[in-house]
Amino acid sequence: MASPEFNKLQAMDESQNKLRQQGGETSARPTTNGAVRRPPASREAAPGTTVGQVRARNAFLTAEDVNVHYGDIHAIKNVTLEIGRNEVIALIGPSGCGKSTFLRCLNRMNDTIESARVTGRIMLDGQDIYSKDLDPVALRARVGMVFQKPNPFPKSIYDNVAYGPRIHGLAADRSELDHIVHKSLDRAGLLKEVKDRLDEPGTSLSGGQQQRLCIARTIAVNPEVILMDEPCSALDPIATARIEDLMDELSENYAIVIVTHSMQQAARVSQRVAYFHLGNLIEVDETEKIFTNPRTKLTEDYITGRIG
Amino acid sequence: MKGAEARKETRRKVEQSLGRRRRKELSFRILGVGATALGVTFLLVFFASLIAQGASAFMQTYVSLDVEFSREHLVPDGEPDLQFGDFDALVRGALRAQFPDVTGRSERRELARLVSVGAAYQLRDALADKPELLGTRLAVFLPASSEVDMLFKGKIDRSLPEEQRRISDLQLEWTDRLVAEGRLERRFNRALFTNGDSREPELAGIRGALMGSFYMLLATILISFPIGTAAAVYLEEFAPRNRWSDLVEVNINNLAAVPSIVFGLLGLAVFINWAAIPRSSPLVGGLVLSLLTLPVIIIASRAAIKAVPPSIREAALGLGASKMQVVSHHVLPLALPGMLTGAIIGMSRALGESAPLLMIGMVAFIVDIPAGFTDPATALPVQIYLWADSPERAFAERTSAAIIVLLGFLLAMNLAAVIMRKRVERQW
Known part of the structure; x- marks a missing residue:
């Protein structure tokens, strides 16, 4: 099956090779590494070999022993991670390490990939999101997602934002819908720029505006968690800065999980950082600790630019 | 010094190859212009002879x-x-x-x-x-x-x-x-536009065949477009990918290449002999032509659905749209122009078909103008065939006139479809 996952696998192989080469020059490391990575006495880090604080204060979204297979490929291995209320957590790691896959587990977007198999438990506010009684449609209304490439619908700006409220029947009448649309655009910091041209196509906006439109569209459904898959990778620095500011504001109301390739961005926006490598969750900790004092060699290599 | 030498050598080689590349491009262009000119010439000759022959009719x-x-x-x-x-x-x-x-x-x-x-x-x-x-x-x-x-x-x-x-x-x-x-x-x-067929050339008209073709194509599009697009949507968006869906796909692709007379035989056996639908009627013709156009519509529609960017699907899914909502709100509107193109191609093919109609009795000499889907009728291509076969000198020019009418019908149909497609495209 030629699929995006296959490409990911190749990327994994590449980074593995790089790692082996590095292993060559630092042959003494495995033991020290092992020592560092040995799970502490608490059972927190036992599944996989995650180091640091996988538990969050005030946990809201909890992943427990999550494994993802794409056919024969084991893309996520025993990942346990908690995400707190009003917390911004950044998932970092080299390409193909599984951070996007993990993100897509959190709103069951992997369901759309036929070969994907997710095991383990993911609880949203105490409810198993993979249980049979839970409709992914209801879940995705609670866990919104912003994608890497801005993907507004080829509809008007208004209809883009109104789409979610419309399909879920959130607004009783037109004026209520207007209110939701305006409020969402305002919270996404876009209202000023577009309020006079709400009936123009969403695709006519600039890249940064489009991405903010996508964020407005997501928050119009009033989700509890927002997943962001490299939301700024296609944007220029100014648009990126605006989105980062926006994330800051949004974190007052939402839990945000962001996948990013930019260490600076992770440092700027997140309270906690999780480092993924080859499907393993290597290290999770407060952002400052990860960037100033990583506990594993792999994390250190990555954040100093030696992997990825 | 050595670097400069090497660079000079590289430049010399690039320049050497430049001429060859230009010649290749030039010869390809000449070939292309020639092919286009040849095609246009044939077309002009065809139209000129058709008009020269048929205008007097x-x-x-x-x-x-x-x-x-x-x-x-x-x-x-x-x-x-x-x-x-x-x-x-x-x-x-x-x-x-x-x-x-x-x-x-x-x-x-x-x-x-x-x-x-x-x-x-x-x-x-x-x-x-x-x-x-x-x-x-x-x-x-x-x-x-x-x-x-x-x-x-x-x-x-x-x-x-x-x-x-x-x-x-x-x-x-x-x-x-x-x-x-x-x-x-x-x-x-x-008389040419108001009468049905006649043994007397001066009384013979194309209206019967025109109405026959009209009702038949109406039946064809009403049957094949909904079924074809529904099948395409199901196969593309809902069906699991396995051996069975592969088998279905191979069969559809093969059906598109089956000689049309085979569909005529099938229509004779199933629609007329078994289902007892009146023979020579636009309804049975439409059913047979639907079989013929279905694979074309399904293949074109699937291609159109495939071309809808997955990011749009993901965006809608991510907002909590159900599969059906994703399809009806986003995939179908975006794929509709492509589906319509498939329908146009299928309909054009159906309009020109005569072989399967021979098998279901639409080759008969029918004087009355059909007024519905179950009246005996004939179709334009069959009428052309019948007139071309008639000995009277005056039928020769009427044959050409009928071909002109058929082409006009085709043009009108395609124009309508193009306008419709433009409208849905603008709407997105």
């Missing part, structure tokens, strides 16, 4: 005669009788009045053949419209017979010996006299 020769609506022939028992009144006698009388010198029985019969047998019907219709014509004398334009028509249009060679002509020496002479008196006139051939 849109005009018909009429004879101006002074007809007396005599009570003697029309009122056999006190009442004007439209059904049994001897309108032929009126035509004969008018011709005799025109040529009083013709006396012999067989000559008079020859004389009567200058005017179409349809002339009597025209007089009857005129009387039905205006009963006050009874007993009056009136100059009327009556359709000339196809032989006189051909002669007047210059399509009969006068220098041939009499027995090789469809028109006798006497008739030639009378026609010349009529011409000299200015009693022959070419007028727009309304």
Whole structure:
């Protein structure tokens, strides 16, 4: 099956090779590494070999022993991670390490990939999101997602934002819908720029505006968690800065999980950082600790630019 | 120094290859222009010959005669009788009045053949419209017979010996006299567009076949477009990918290449013999042509659905749209132009088909104009085939005229589809 996952696998192989080469020059490391990575006495880090604080204060979204297979490929291995209320957590790691896959587990977007198999438990506010009684449609209304490439619908700006409220029947009448649309655009910091041209196509906006439109569209459904898959990778620095500011504001109301390739961005926006490598969750900790004092060699290599 | 040498060498090699590349491009361009020109030439020759052959069929020769609506022939028992009144006698009388010198029985019969047998019907219709014509004398334009028509249009060679002509020496002479008196006139051939088929070329019209094709294609699009797009959506968006779906896909692709006559046989066996749908009807034709166009529509629709960017699907799914909402709100509107293109291609193919229609009885000689889906009908391509097969000289130009009408139908249909597609495209 030629699929995006296959490409990911190749990327994994590449980074593995790089790692082996590095292993060559630092042959003494495995033991020290092992020592560092040995799970502490608490059972927190036992599944996989995650180091640091996988538990969050005030946990809201909890992943427990999550494994993802794409056919024969084991893309996520025993990942346990908690995400707190009003917390911004950044998932970092080299390409193909599984951070996007993990993100897509959190709103069951992997369901759309036929070969994907997710095991383990993911609880949203105490409810198993993979249980049979839970409709992914209801879940995705609670866990919104912003994608890497801005993907507004080829509809008007208004209809883009109104789409979610419309399909879920959130607004009783037109004026209520207007209110939701305006409020969402305002919270996404876009209202000023577009309020006079709400009936123009969403695709006519600039890249940064489009991405903010996508964020407005997501928050119009009033989700509890927002997943962001490299939301700024296609944007220029100014648009990126605006989105980062926006994330800051949004974190007052939402839990945000962001996948990013930019260490600076992770440092700027997140309270906690999780480092993924080859499907393993290597290290999770407060952002400052990860960037100033990583506990594993792999994390250190990555954040100093030696992997990825 | 060595680096500079190497660089020089590289530059020399690049420049050397440049000429070869330019020549290749030039020869390809010449080839392309040649191919296009050849295609356009063929097309022009085709249209030119078609118009040269068929244009005259849109005009018909009429004879101006002074007809007396005599009570003697029309009122056999006190009442004007439209059904049994001897309108032929009126035509004969008018011709005799025109040529009083013709006396012999067989000559008079020859004389009567200058005017179409349809002339009597025209007089009857005129009387039905205006009963006050009874007993009056009136100059009327009556359709000339196809032989006189051909002669007047210059399509009969006068220098041939009499027995090789469809028109006798006497008739030639009378026609010349009529011409000299200015009693022959070419007028727009309304019969071609208002009549059904006929054995008499001057009375034969395309309307029956046109309506037959219209009803048949209406049935085809009504059946095949919903089924085809639904199948495409299901296969593309909902069906699991496994051995069975692969099998279905291979079969659909193969069906698109099956010779159309096979579908005709299938239609004969299933729709007519088993389901007992009236044969020769546009309904059964539409069903058979649906089988033919379904694979085309399914394949084109699947391609159109595939071309919808996955990011749009993900965006909608991420907002909590159900699969069905994703399809109906986003995928279908974006894929619709492509689906319509598939439908156009399928319909164009269906319009031109004649082989499967031969198998389901649509090749019959049908005079009545079909008024519904179950009336006996024929189709334009079949009509063209029937006329091309007819011996009368006048059918040759009518065949070309019918082809022009068929092409016009095709053009109108495609234009409508293109306009429709533009509209949905703008709407997105």
